[in-house]
Amino acid sequence: MIISQLGYYSLIFGLLTSIFIFFNSSIQLKKNNLVISDKTFSLIGFQFFFVLISFISLIYSFIISDFSNETVYNNSHTTKPLFYKITGTWGNHEGSLLLWLLVLTGVLLGFIFKSRNEPNSYRLLTTLFHQIIVIGFFIFVLKTSNPFNEIFPVQTEGLGLNPILQDPALGIHPPILYLGYVGTSIIFSAALASMISNYVNKSWAKNIKFWILFSWIFLTGGILLGSIWAYYELGWGGFWFWDPVENVSLMPWLSLTALLHCIVTLEKRELFKKWTIVLCIITFALSMVGTFLVRSGILNSVHTFANDPSRGIYILTFLLVLVLLSFVIFIIYENKNFAQKSEIFTLSKETAVLINNWFILYFLSVVLIGTIYPIFLDVILDEQISVGPPFYNKLILPFLIPFVLFMSIGPSMKWIKTNFKFRAKSFFVIVFTMVLSFFTVYFIGEKNIFILLLFIGFFYLLLKSLDQLREKTKNFAQIFSHTGFSLLLISILLNSFSSREIVKNIQVGESFALKNEKIIFKKIAIEKEKNYESIVGFFEILDDKNTIINLQPEIRIYNEPEMATSEASIKTTLFKDRFITINIIKDQNFFNVRYQHKSFMIWIWISTLIIMLGGMFAIFRKNKEVNI
């Protein structure tokens, strides 16, 4: 009880500190007294500290199962394992917003700390803009989603955490994703500040690049974790469903990727100033749109914790205010501070970056339209449609081919001007690509010219990226992320063409076959765990070499809240995953068994990790010369 009070008042102190910082920095700016005194710095530290206290008290309430707290009551239960009590803290709307606030104040602290050598007007202005966002979220939390609401009479037992959220990958998915999402806020504040203080130049690019990389890495990681969770917990056997909630995390990722390429160009050549600023704003706006769409209940998914329109309207209004603010600032300062260099089209790295940006922006618009078009249609024409994979496949796949081709040759271009010389080596790469692609297409048995072209593009990118390892000045950041990206595309393509599945209703003792494998349903057993009961099916897979693989899919019946989930059993090998799920059918004698071969699944995860690794290289090599 007291802990809840502590958390609540700590939040209020946090808000007061924010307001104080806001006015303090405006006064300093007005007086032109441009020092970030220890006072401002420690105030920002305090602000973070207050939110931290509040967050820790919520975690503590969850750990001790303090059911006088409404959030704990709604989302926890005494029989839950400790790990899920803790992760339950952010497995709900209120707690996750508190986490959001924690990251939001944390990145500002990090920014101020890391930008000691930057001009103070820029730092102060960034603080000022960031406080607008912070205050907005403080009020949002306190007014609409207070995590420390008390209930009376005190309940003896909680309602429990949604069982499908009781999963290790999902335990850390929100914090990682939030670091990425919320990291974009500092990019936004800094972009506005740099524009006003006329600081959009090479050193700014160098300063903000860290935060772009930071957000990008965590966003990639967060998406990866979410995807892994969907793969084995939801039991659908896929990793990406073009679900609106997935899309809203992909959109800021795409614009961050575009921004990442722009910022390097700005750093090297002082080009694309306006465009970089626009991208900074778009990126943050997209992550806010994501928060809005996911949290307001407009879209429904496991992420929608509560349908409370007042929350949605608050975020929406706040978002509009921020976008309008940045829009106005952009219009005012656009001509003042940007003496635009002429951007001439030559065969150069700049041009390659620009083309890359066009493509990414195109992909972004496709995803954006696919995500919000159904909402518009629903409101305006009262018609419900859902946009699925065919839409994205049709609009994205054909453009991937030129995109990866540009991506392959872009890195080997030079700044300002490139003279292309045709070398025998390039010829070998092309021939090798062709052979590899023909072989792959033949192997998977898809005689389709379009698929062949896709493979050619992807393999070319892979080989070209690897080829750079032989160059004298290696840029590991770029090599890793491009290699990872090409591997990702190849694995996805292979996965979608050579996966097989079979669905059967069988009884214990029966068997069925998929390709050259025999699947035998041995027995079932009932097991009791602390917070659930499970029905475990024992399956044996026999292949033609008579090797036995055992798989044990489960149906878990959680007690609080009462809910059944299907746990897939997966055997991962280098080239394919064997994936099996069972479901009970009404009359209980038969089980619905779904057995799948998912090709190259592990490569999808590995390649995404390689992409992330690329980003980490860029962070740690920041002092040396880094090209894209």
Next chain:
Amino acid sequence: MQSLEKIKKSIFSLIILIFLIISFFVFKFALQKEKIYSPKISENQIFTDFEVVGLVEEKQINFSEVLTGKNFYLINIWSSWCEPCKDESEYLLELKKNTPVMMIGVNYKDNKKNALNFLKLYGNPFDQIFIDKQGTISINFGAYGVPETFLINEKNKVLKKYIGPLNDKDVYEIKNITNN
């Protein structure tokens, strides 16, 4: 030349501005629009063609026959082992007293003795109660767990869906809908 450029720019800004404001209002309306999400229900229409068995008199009846003769029906999924259902019962009693709604209880994965005891202890707000031993009826409704409450109209359309126990606000809302 310069002024032409300027005009172009302001037109462009205006378009973006208009787009932003339109998006704002579209989203705002989208928020206020009723959203009832349940995987098992198509177009918010509740599936009614299945047999149910009463809790008190164990008579079998088709659920579609239950839903006749009234303008509104409130389906409440409850259980005697469910803690929040206890708090909820006073709200249900109030709804029974002050609204023209037919109150239908679905007794979820419970045993008869405990269920009847529960009603004796906390009052019986229901006009009819059916048992759902396996939890399959609740699945037909697209329910997540207990307690959960559906307000449906005479066309079997789900008007409101409340996951978790009802509260003052919900009761007020239900009264508003059904008394008009």
